[in-house]
Amino acid sequence: MKQYKLIACDMDETLLNTDASICQRNITAIKEATARGVYFVPCTGRGFRSIEKILKILDLYNCADQYVISFNGSCITENRNCRSLYWRPLPFALADTLYQFAIKYNLCQHIYTREHVYLRGLTPDEKAFLHGRMSYIITDAADLAFLRHHEEIAKLIITHTDPHVLQHIYEEMKPLLHGIDITFSSNRYLEFLPAHENKGTGLLRLATLLGIDAAQTLAIGDNINDIEMLQAAGLGIGVHNLNPKIRPYCKVITDADNNEGAVGEAIERFILSR
Template sequence: MLTYKIIACDMDETLLSSDASICRRNIEAIAQAKAQGVKFVPCTGRGFRSVEGVLKTLNLFDEAGQYVIGFNGASITENKGHRSLFWDPIPFDLADRIYRKSASYGLCMHIYTRDTVYISGVTPDEEDFLRGRMAYVPTAEKTLDFLRGKEEVCKLIIMHTDYSRLQEIHAEMKPLLDDITVSFSSNRYIEFMHKGVTKGVALLKLAAMLGVQPEETMAIGDNINDIEMLQAAGLSVGVHNLNPLIRQYCSVVTDATNNDGAVGEAIETFVLK
């Protein structure tokens, strides 16, 4: 059996249970993989600061030689000392144009900077979804002028629970998106990152930094923003509760859902000897 040296793992609806906790099966399997020298790399749409609680639960917090891929691939960070290895924000004026257009829809929006998430128009449903997952700063700003010269923006999000509406918004905004990567996640978000930013590109970049071959990587995910990561990895694993649109990109699908240890099952099957 091929030895996998990096496990790139999505968080929401993959590593995390529906209540944002991590089940014991996942924790134990990750610990055993780490003991064998495997790098367990959360690969998430969130930033490093938003995953510190997860790292503490997994005993990866402030660990040298362990990493997080954040903002769907816009950042790579070594856990020890929060050391930035890669950072690719959206050019500020472009981010501002996209945000202004997004604000015209009157929907909930996220603004991601390196260390802070700002959210405007947060709904009760979105507040419930984010509870236990991510801290944020409310804002009513309709432009990004309040961040100009202070913080770089690496990701913007529009939230709507109707996927067809998100697709309509995507079509309407296409004239602005030549230098932007677009993805969808959690069955509620359309996400905008700088062109070329994907989880898959970041996984291969991290593997190259560590001298790991692409075929020695494993990716675990559940949704559309995981597609490039699944395509890049040597082994692509979908969790049982995956979005059906990504099934074709998965070499295997677990029997377990995110609530019963899908990540643990994948590690037990393909990593632990």
């Protein structure tokens, strides 16, 4: 049977419960896998700093030779001392154009840098969704000049709870998106990323750095921004609560959903039982 050496795992709606906690089944399985020398790599749209609490729960915080793929693939960090192995930000002028577009249409948006998340136009619904997930800084700036000489921009997000509205926004913004890739996530986000950066390229880049064949990687996800990661991995696993649009990209679907230890189930079946 194939031996998997690296697990790339999405965070929200995959590893994390709906309330942003981690169930004991997941914690136990991950710790047993890493004790066997298997890499457990969070592969997330968030930044490294926003998942430090999760790394502590999993005994991966500040560990050498343990890694995080963040910002949907445009950043790879070794956990020990937050050592950067790969980083590619958005072009500043392009990010500023997108930011001002969102202001014009009164849209809630996130601005991610390596260290911080800035929010403009925060809605009560978005505030409730983010509770327990990440810290952020509120801004009402008319442009991104306040970041120009201080922080590079990893990505921007526009938020709306109606996927059809997000699709309409995307269609309207298409003329602005030269040199940018987009993805949808959490059934509420339209994300803007550097071109050709995604969770799949991030997974393959880290596997190459570690000398691991792509066939020996396993990926677990739930939503559209996980598709490239599921395709790149030797085994792509969808959790039971997945977005139906990603089902064709999953070789396996767990019986458990994210609240029932879906990640633990996948690790038990394909790592610990072999």
